[in-house]
Amino acid sequence: MDYFLQQALNALSLGGEYALLALGLAIVFSVMGLVNFAHGELITVGGYAMFLAVLIFGVKDPLLILPVGVLAAIFFAVLLERVAFRPVRAAPPTTGMLMAFGISIILQNSALIFVGTRPKAVPTAEWLMLDVNIGSLRMPVVQLLEAGVTIGAITLLVVFMRNTTIGIAMRAAAKDFSTVRLMGIRADRVVRTAFAISGLLAGLAAVFIMARRGAVDPFMGFTPVLKAFVAAVVGGFGSLPGAVIGGFALGIAEVTLQATLPSSVAGFRDAFIFSAIAVLLLFRPQGILGERPDFGEKT
Amino acid sequence: MLEASHISVNYGPIKAVRDVSIDVGRGDVVALLGPNGAGKSSLLSSLVGLVPKNRGTVVFDNEEVSRASTEDLIRRGMSVTPEGRRIFGDLTVGENLRLGAAIRSDKDGIAEDTEKFLDLFPILRKRFNSAARYLSGGEQQMLAISRSLMSRPKLLMLDEPSLGLAPRIVDQIFEFLVTLRQWGLTLLIVEQNASEVLEIADRAYVLSTGSIVFSGTANELSNSGGVMELYLGLEGH
Secondary structure, eight states: OHHHHHHHHHHHHHHHHHHHHHHHHHHHHHHHOOOOTTHHHHHHHHHHHHHHHHHHHOTTOHHHHHHHHHHHHHHHHHHHIIIIIGGGTTSOHHHHHHHHHHHHHHHHHHHHHHTOSSOEEOOOOHHHHOEEEETTEEEEHHHHHHHHHHHHHHHHHHHHHHHSHHHHHHHHHTTOHHHHHHTTOOHHHHHHHHHHHHHHHHHHHHHHHHHHHOEEOTTTTHHHHHHHHHHHHHHOTTOHHHHHHHHHHHHHHHHHHHHHSOTTTGGGHHHHHHHHHHHHHHHOTTOSSOOOOOOSOOO | OEEEEEEEEEETTEEEEEEEEEEEOTTOEEEEEOOTTSSHHHHHHHHTTSSOOSEEEEEETTEEOTTOOHHHHHHHTEEEEOTTOOOOTTSBHHHHHHHHTTTOOOHHHHHHHHHHHHHHOHHHHHTTTSBGGGSOHHHHHHHHHHHHHTTOOSEEEEEOTTTTOOHHHHHHHHHHHHHHHHTTOEEEEEESOHHHHHHHOSEEEEEETTEEEEEEEHHHHHHOHHHHHHHHSOOOO
């Protein structure tokens, strides 16, 4: 039972990380049709910002360092939108995608040149590494926090999307951006808000990824965002609830296979998962909650 | 209220609107008529900044706004009920109305206006919290017009408000447009359905292949059999 709960928490925290990242991809895609392959670099930027913060402030104050990672990711997401994606917003979607690839390559190589190829250690605050004992259970603080923060962030996002005018406008823009503009709502503001939210979610994920890895390197954003991309596709690309479901489903699947596969085949965990996803997509190409593409006349 | 001069709109090599000038006075109800593909919707889209003008100037409420963005024009008091209604189907009726008032910040005024339209169209009150896509075509049109009025516009432009609706519903819509006129709103109505709109319009323009082929009072148009027959498929008086 304890073992099961332990694994459940593992699944929840890993799934949470994927969900946060997949939501960020989905929210940008839903309002502007952009698949932001530079999303992973937001994590890296958050990581390097924390590294810098440690250099400047020392390790003593994690409460100062963690927000630095989150704020850096938000700032950088908004900056990318302004300088890179806004000029190509009216261009065909492939242009935006190539732009995202280009940015990703430029940022990775900038980090290689200016910071170095070797991972930079960012000491994690000690209290994050502690375990708490609940009955006979030992739960790592970082995992409990990650699960809690993910659930909190998703709840806040739901409230935001339902109760604020800009949130409602973002939902409307996912289907019909030009009519949103006819309401006098500024397109720039809708898109900027989407990027800021994706930066916030990536920043939160970055803080926990950093806590687990303890170091930042130029390519650290790649794998998590690849997984998040898969999660978003499984959930139905562009659907926000789909991104959350896809993220948790992927986390649960990974942890379950990790815990149950015999060690001789455990190395093929991802192969099993991707095969299952391929089968799922054969029967439901639009993902779990996605809508079938409408090739007919649109109203 | 609105003076558009020498407007041209090209889509690549296609000249959708050629050197068109129209004038809508304060409190006027002006009809913009013409067959399918005459350039009516292109003209409207260019007036509200959704498609770029190749030439021409627009003066709205005594200010030159030829290069203003859609968002700015809405904030200055234009509003559009787009062709095909374009309600936000995934959003509730209430959320649709709320987005209509997005440029306002007077909470009490917004609540008051919302009540006003819910009183006028009780079905919208009944469906206030359900997704707008479940409304019928006519109900969606009432929501679309209400939504475009939530910004308290000075000029309301309606693109084919009768399109695809049953005659009984069309009558209801035009009755409501008469009410709007009594409220003092300025209306520019794009229509293919000339007979209904000429009953409520003061003046009319007829557009054909991108150019104005007639302009005058609604009466003059009704009495000019040639224009009516040639461009609008109706028998003149």
